[in-house]
Amino acid sequence: MIVAAEDTPINRNAVLYSNLGSPELSAPDEYLIDPATSAGTLVRVDRDGEIIAQGDKAGYCFQITSGCVRAVKLIEGGRRQVGEFLFARDIFGWEALSEHEFAVEAVTPVVLRRFRLSTIEEFAANDRLFARKLQRYIVAKVQTGRAHLVLLGRKTAAERISSFLLEMLGRPSGCTTSALDLPMSRADIADYLGLTIETVCRELRNLHRRGVIVIRRGRIVISDHRALRSDGSVWLH
Amino acid sequence: MIVAAEDTPINRNAVLYSNLGSPELSAPDEYLIDPATSAGTLVRVDRDGEIIAQGDKAGYCFQITSGCVRAVKLIEGGRRQVGEFLFARDIFGWEALSEHEFAVEAVTPVVLRRFRLSTIEEFAANDRLFARKLQRYIVAKVQTGRAHLVLLGRKTAAERISSFLLEMLGRPSGCTTSALDLPMSRADIADYLGLTIETVCRELRNLHRRGVIVIRRGRIVISDHRALRSDGSVWLH
DNA sequence: CGTGGGGTTGAATTGTGTCAATCAACGTGG
DNA sequence: CCACGTTGATTGACACAATTCAACCCCACG
Numbered sequence: 001m002i003v004a005a006e007d008t009p010i011n012r013n014a015v016l017y018s019n020l021g022s023p024e025l026s027a028p029d030e031y032l033i034d035p036a037t038s039a040g041t042l043v044r045v046d047r048d049g050e051i052i053a054q055g056d057k058a059g060y061c062f063q064i065t066s067g068c069v070r071a072v073k074l075i076e077g078g079r080r081q082v083g084e085f086l087f088a089r090d091i092f093g094w095e096a097l098s099e100h101e102f103a104v105e106a107v108t109p110v111v112l113r114r115f116r117l118s119t120i121e122e123f124a125a126n127d128r129l130f131a132r133k134l135q136r137y138i139v140a141k142v143q144t145g146r147a148h149l150v151l152l153g154r155k156t157a158a159e160r161i162s163s164f165l166l167e168m169l170g171r172p173s174g175c176t177t178s179a180l181d182l183p184m185s186r187a188d189i190a191d192y193l194g195l196t197i198e199t200v201c202r203e204l205r206n207l208h209r210r211g212v213i214v215i216r217r218g219r220i221v222i223s224d225h226r227a228l229r230s231d232g233s234v235w236l237h
Numbered sequence: 238m239i240v241a242a243e244d245t246p247i248n249r250n251a252v253l254y255s256n257l258g259s260p261e262l263s264a265p266d267e268y269l270i271d272p273a274t275s276a277g278t279l280v281r282v283d284r285d286g287e288i289i290a291q292g293d294k295a296g297y298c299f300q301i302t303s304g305c306v307r308a309v310k311l312i313e314g315g316r317r318q319v320g321e322f323l324f325a326r327d328i329f330g331w332e333a334l335s336e337h338e339f340a341v342e343a344v345t346p347v348v349l350r351r352f353r354l355s356t357i358e359e360f361a362a363n364d365r366l367f368a369r370k371l372q373r374y375i376v377a378k379v380q381t382g383r384a385h386l387v388l389l390g391r392k393t394a395a396e397r398i399s400s401f402l403l404e405m406l407g408r409p410s411g412c413t414t415s416a417l418d419l420p421m422s423r424a425d426i427a428d429y430l431g432l433t434i435e436t437v438c439r440e441l442r443n444l445h446r447r448g449v450i451v452i453r454r455g456r457i458v459i460s461d462h463r464a465l466r467s468d469g470s471v472w473l474h
Numbered sequence: 475c476g477t478g479g480g481g482t483t484g485a486a487t488t489g490t491g492t493c494a495a496t497c498a499a500c501g502t503g504g
Numbered sequence: 505c506c507a508c509g510t511t512g513a514t515t516g517a518c519a520c521a522a523t524t525c526a527a528c529c530c531c532a533c534g
Contacts, residue, residue, distance in 0.1 A: 153431030
């Protein structure tokens with residue numbers, strides 16, 4: 001499903017990442033690897049195209065330039081779990097030790113930059129700041145993974161939906177407005193939240209009825225942030 | 238709840254980790270930091286003692302010398318999620334970016350070795366092999382976290398219990414025999430698997446009825462590994 | 475202008491949770 | 505040594521949240 005894949009050799013002397021001089025690590029809207037460089041191989045993938053298959057050998061790492069991607073695992077009985085959704089600036093492919101346990105598929109058409117894992121490792125070895133940024137990125141992923149464990153283990157359907165909308169609202173891009181356009185299908189959302197499509201619909205409808213959201217053609221507008229937050233943020237402390 | 242906490246200064250010239258000369262990275266039964274060294278501060282914690290509290294500032298990293306520990310998150314309505322159980326050789330405290338999202342509590346009395354995070358970072362900076370081992374360890378944690386997402390999102394109660402027993406059976410120590418002694422309570426297991434205590438009991442009884450396990454005084458003996466595996470390993474591929 | 479796939483809604487079903495009672499193990503103090 | 509209280513584990517009866525099954529709608533697209 002990979003459309004364009006000419007192999008631009010990585011120029012080791014090129015500026016591989018931006019903000020070298022930045023005082024602190026990884027602002028949320030920062031690219032770990034500067035997309036303006038010619039480093040890595042540009043890859044385009046169609047909607048629903050498979051970027052990584054379950055069982056693929058580890059070897060490549062991708063940074064998303066544009067679009068949305070999902071990490072999915074299929075198990076017996078046609079059951080499916082979406083591990084995470086990834087967007088521009090996100091990096092994936094590093095999570096595998098030897099084989100990929102999750103497939104990665106394009107939710108929308110995506111543009112990626114592909115690197116050999118060995119190249120990334122080499123850069124991390126030669127550059128302390130980059131290594132620390134990567135480390136921070138991975139630790140942040142561990143954190144969001146943990147938060148998702150709580151959602152799947154202990155939250156009700158209504159709470160999951162609210163948490164999901166807040167999560168989507170909270171990501172770096174498109175956060176200022178309260179208009180969310182969710183690129184993924186109901187099935188993707190359901191498999192991310194450990195629910196069925198029907199329950200996702202019903203809970204969205206409930207939010208609509210309560211006047212918390214407005215649903216229009218795959219686009220959702222949040223009318224009552226406060227209500228959403230009191231539903232979805234069930235943390236203590 | 239920390240009992241002994243004299244602060245042994247870290248000797249930078251001491252051999253902080255073992256197997257420097259080992260050809261490959263992190264065998265599963267290997268300590269990332271050699272417990273025989275005097276590096277770090279020895280800490281003992283009683284049963285149910287709190288090692289890290291929710292909301293604590295990040296700053297220390299612990300390696301378990303002996304005992305079992307749980308990472309827990311409390312949310313509204315008395316609900317609780319156990320993120321993971323950790324055992325000898327495991328390392329925790331590195332998952333926080335600024336504040337700890339999960340508390341860490343002693344399931345059994347534990348002996349820990351405590352390090353400043355900055356010390357760990359410094360060692361990683363000065364030693365490539367150690368840095369890569371740590372990296373591998375963290376990535377492995379991401380993997381088990383992902384597997385747990387699938388369990389919580391898409392497995393039935395029976396499958397969760399079987400998967401749990403297999404997971405406990407599969408950890409480096411005490412794996413040769415089929416006698417498991419589970420140090421954690423039913424409540425801990427339930428909160429790890431996103432179930433209730435009662436369901437855990439019922440499913441264990443079902444396994445007992447089917448002759449798959451024998452339950453004796455907090456110790457469980459696996460009589461039929463094959464049956465357990467066909468229940469718990471619901472992977473495709 | 476059919477056709478099909480995603481989305482929405484309703485009714486029936488069920489797996490798991492809730493509530494409650496009982497039991498077993500253990501420590502404690504009279 | 506034995507009543508007693510405590511705490512965790514087990515079991516049963518019932519309730520309910522979410523799934524399953526099914527019908528229908530709405531566009532997009534050939």
